[in-house]
Amino acid sequence: MENSIRLIVRQEGGQQLELDAPTDMGLTVMEVLKAHELEVQAMCGGMAICATCHVEVLESPQLPEPGDDEVYMLESLPHATAASRLSCQLRVTPDLDGLVVRIMPEA
Incomplete structure (x- = not known):
């Protein structure tokens, strides 16, 4: 698809879902x-105040730096990793083509 990128979601057991995400609609990874x-x-x-869209970035071309609100929320999560991000704060742009994430459990 033109004007789209490929997002990959790694699931339990190693299966991978490949998703097309449009780059021309201003969507976030969470919305996709x-x-x-x-x-x-x-x-x-998508307000970065609940962290229920927490993902772990397994592979990434180039991510923007997290904002203060995102960092604050991630620091409050007991199961956050150094690769944790809030998917609501990742805007779908051509720079994210090939992003591989794992949806993190809430507890």
């Missing part, structure tokens, strides 16, 4: 995950 009916609660709707 929800549109594909994956298990992302995103209770705050």
Whole structure:
């Protein structure tokens, strides 16, 4: 698809889902995950105040630095890793082509 990138979601057992994500709609990774009916609660709707869209970045071309709100939320999670991000704060751009994430459990 033109004007889209490839996002990969690694699931339990090693299976991978490959998703097409449009780059011309201003979507976030969270919105793409929800549109594909994956298990992302995103209770705050993308405001970076609930962390229910927490993903672990397994492979990434180049990610933007997290903002202060995102860092604060990630620091409050007991199961966050150095590669943790809030998918609501990752805007789908051509720079994210090939991004590989794992949806993190809530507890």
